[in-house]
Amino acid sequence: MKTTKLPNVQDVTRKKKNTSREAIIDFYNEATEDYSFWSRDLNMHFGYFIFGKTNPLKRDSMGNEMNNQIYNRLNLSKTTKNIADLGCGMGGTMRYMLKKQNNLSMIGVTLSPFQVEEGNKLLKDKKGLILQENYCNTSLTSSSMEGAIAIEGFCHSGHSEEALREAYRILKPGTNLVIADAFLKKDPKNLCLGSSYSYRKLCKGWSLDGLGVIDEVENSLKKVGFKKVKVEDISFRVAPSVLHVPFAIGGFILKNILLKNPLKPQSWNNMKASFYALISGLHMKDFGYYIITAIK
Template structure:
């Protein structure tokens, strides 16, 4: 493990300003991971080519959409923490009559996402808005389905109670809530892992990752039923294995021979996925889950 991590890393002070600064500085670098700006890991099925990263990223979008179980002809769907809207554009290709909405805190993501939507014919039914997904301006019971792909981690606390309660408020009775993200599961962070974990959170400007049991208890307290917990680390691992190659390619093309200035946020974006295996399953308690629930 890197010697520089032997000292205890301080807990990051989360603010919307440093969150926005991180994504404005490091956000464009995600194009090295996905040309379509799918800013998440992929889902692998046995019939797939493990070297085709974009196909696995798109498959994650499909898996989430399948679990949303939209049945109406014109479902209204919200992506809480939509990034540049890649997941919504994926949904639009499969649900051309859906009313799709996304919310993000980052001005750059909103502007670039809207530009990408304009160049995609199927995206006329996508609306992106600026705002905090813990406290939205949408009326209660506005949506048939809500998803959060690798964005629930930015909600406060390990139970993510504010995110859950806002999702419950926004869903219509019978509506579905699906979250795909990394969560702390059974077991503890031991020794140096605690420092690595804090540095990982600092890199991604996260206050704390969710804790899976606290998260599902909060879903129950909020009133959700039919809660399904799927630990899908093995499905995600093939895309995670792309990280070293993408990182090396990025360092060569963007850092050594590139023109953009390397900021702390951009370096952190490189460091975070390198640290991930030291606290991730099976070495540590961090694993990838899809959690689905129904609003009563």
């Protein structure tokens, strides 16, 4: 049987400490299958809309364009080899990028054993590998990666300085970290009543530590050593994808009713959190969706 072998795997991994987050593991073990309804390509994130290029009626059209936007901001050379996906889910973005550039090798990390097992099946015979690890403390050796991405993953740690510091550690000097995620525009204590309620429900449903405040995250990136930190507000680009939420929820519920499949508790939580993500997005003074590019 043919097996996938990543170039230099032994050179880019080190002995790791065993850290875990039970709530996040439970969430992704139970809810990952739900995302196949959201995206056939298993893009476990919102999409990026460009008029005349992406189809606003098709989630994967926008989801893959988000992958493309992240890929472009990595600013890879033709000789680039090793890229890390920190919070890689089922490896949807990894598969997109590996197809985009044939010489790439990618290592993804996730806490979910389900995502590791099923995601690696989808990466069979490709130069990609998913490890069950905490992105705040990976087994990747220092200065071994030629790029790193985090798409809607760092929110599980509240966009913590610990996560940013680990990303900085594994990157080679002169290479890019690209983050795409939702952020707060102000301290949670200063949110209006509606925003505060939606925010609490969002964090509970998706097992988030919380969203980082965009200005604070920018400062944290500079504090850990990143240079030329660029922050782009792409809320309006993401909005058409977010508007799919109520239709996706309704369709998912109807599908399970017709198939007489009982909905798992985490599926309900996932759907409720998705709904509150939509509500939060309407409070544009308090929430925004950003792409951050930072150079080590």
